[in-house]
Amino acid sequence: MPSQTRYDLFIDGAWRKPTSGKWTEIRNPATGDVVGEAAKGQEQDVNAAVEAASKAFPAWRDTPASKRADALYKLRDLVARDKETLARTITSEMGKPLKEAQGEVDFAISLLRFAAENTRRLQGEIIPGERPGEKILIDRIPHGVVGAIAAWNFPLALCARKIAPAVAAGNTIVLKPHELTPLSGLALAKLVEEAGIPAGVINIVTGDGPEVGVPIVAHPDTKLITMTGSTPAGKKIMAAAAEHLKEVRLELGGKAPFIVMDDADLDKAVEAAVMARFGNAGQVCTSNERTYVHEAVYDRFAEKLREKIKALNVGDPMDPKTDMGPKVSEDELKKVHEIVEKAVSQGAKLEIGGQRLKGGIYDKGSFYAPTLLTGVTHEMDIARNEVFGPVLSLMKVRDFDEALKRANDCRYGLSAYLFTKDLATILRMTRELNFGEVYVNREGGEEPQGFHHGYGESGLGGEDGQHGLEAYVDTKTIYLNA
Structure with missing residues (x-):
């Protein structure tokens, strides 16, 4: 990856300058060299991203599952095409050996593929009612705007792990990569743009936790919060989300x-x-x-x-x-x-x-x-x-x-x-x-295709597989009579 690559924020399908007018240098932990710059987002940028995601949601919700799958397959193909470049980006900003970074890209590809394959497997139920001719329908519906926060240790895979099931289920998303390793997520945003995924469906806002993470969690229009990170940070997010009684999925520490x-x-x-x-x-x-x-x-x-x-x-x-x-x-x-x-x-x-x-x-x-x-x-x-x-x-x-x-x-x-x-x-x-x-x-x-989840202070909910995908939908019960 060339040094001094400067990324803006990816909001509503376009690259926007941060309202702060500032960028953060990202350094290679193996050499100390600057390998890129990421925009320093603020609450105003988060608000713009959530507004774009909210605006895009109705059309994306109503997009047939097969079309949402096609979009994810296209994104998967682009990630596979750029595997070596993405792996080098991961290594340059995070420091893991290149062979491990290549494995991380493969995992991201697999996550996108699984989500694409399963867009039509988010199935409802039909239950006999108590009244003559009545049917009780249990429908699966997307939450709306998902707020996502990724950790620094798998900077590409964790972004894919949030994005893939969210958009497969018909949600839109505002995602914050970790401030130490934002370049992989921003490189993924470029591929989202190339894939032709509709504007506002996927938004990437970089910056620090207080300036970007907190506003994402606190915004009244983010309906589901999914976060991978430390246990102390997860507890703060859960407390902040409680004000609006949001659903929270936390993948935290381990021992x-x-x-x-x-x-x-x-x-x-x-x-x-x-x-x-x-x-x-x-x-x-x-x-x-x-x-x-x-x-x-x-x-x-x-x-x-x-x-x-x-x-x-x-x-x-x-x-x-x-x-x-x-x-x-x-x-x-x-x-x-x-x-x-x-x-x-x-x-x-x-x-x-x-x-x-x-x-x-x-x-x-x-x-x-x-x-x-x-x-x-x-x-x-x-x-x-x-x-x-x-x-x-x-x-x-x-x-x-x-x-x-x-x-x-x-x-x-x-x-x-x-x-x-x-x-x-x-x-x-x-x-x-x-x-x-x-x-x-x-x-x-x-x-x-498994289910990555823990107990106690390791978090709430889980990621991956059918169980992880179903976290990105809610249920609606309909008592249907003629």
Whole structure:
């Protein structure tokens, strides 16, 4: 992506200057270079976007589902066409390795495809009435204007995850990409324009949370709020939406337990544990945050794990040989380092990493070393609070009972992992492990036809699949008589 690319706001099918007259520089976290500028939106811009979305809604609502599907298929084809350019944009603004960014684009394509395929599967019901000849119809209708807020860790996929089901269901949308990584969402807006999707159906307003996010949530004409981000931010959004009793869908933080039993395939488990912790530099809500290993295989697992972590190649995210890139920003790097220091002060043993990397390319970016902590106890802060960085906490458990107890003693409930060959253990997990999404004998990574959701402080509602799509419609009950 060329440096100094300046984006305006995408409102009502056109590119508009921000009312602030200001743009924010977006820097590459690997090099510190400016890779683009995004408009600094304000409440007036949000108001204009919501007005455009409201105006476009009746016609889009009444557009046949097949035509809405055609629009999404066209957008999907354009994203596929520009896969390499979009992947490089993701890497340049967010820092994830290019091969992971390419995977993110593939996921965005899959999300658009699923939504397009299912526009005609939002079906109603017909129920016999109590009066002669009466039918009770349960219709599925779009909400109206959807307000969407995306996180920075998957800057393209999270925008697609909001846009695709919203417009498939007949809504219009005003979306705010994260202020750290807005360029991927704006690149998607260019493809929305090229796809010929009607003006006002999809609007992209960039800017900070207080200036853009808060007005989106507070606007009386946004009927559904969908947000991916931190738990503290989600709580604020829910409180703000309460004034108008809006429906809110929140995909928030996680503290995924990674449970390895004594009968597990250790090579497969180690591979998955590393992928689930150090992929995207640990900046994933489904990351392996707590690794619980049965005492009978703990030493062997730990040895294999050390070797795997030490072999990780941290460097230029554009290099295909790179396994892990930088943290997204200096502030995020400092947060992770403070968490590691606190863990060590509480008695954890630092075996690998535990510091920012220095020298050469590392001096230009926000690189943190892949880190392994052992001797972690469940009472330590690092075992209870989300790290969101490349730090693996390894803990020994006596049996599955202890693993379950430790895993469930958590305010989060998004994702979990289990490695075992025992069917009885797996069946018990389905009843007793309190997480909305569990990966059994595999690494993480949700599918567009699944349902990505959590319990507790991991959020409300969910994303993806038929259940996620149905969140974007409301119901209307009609007692039909001649």
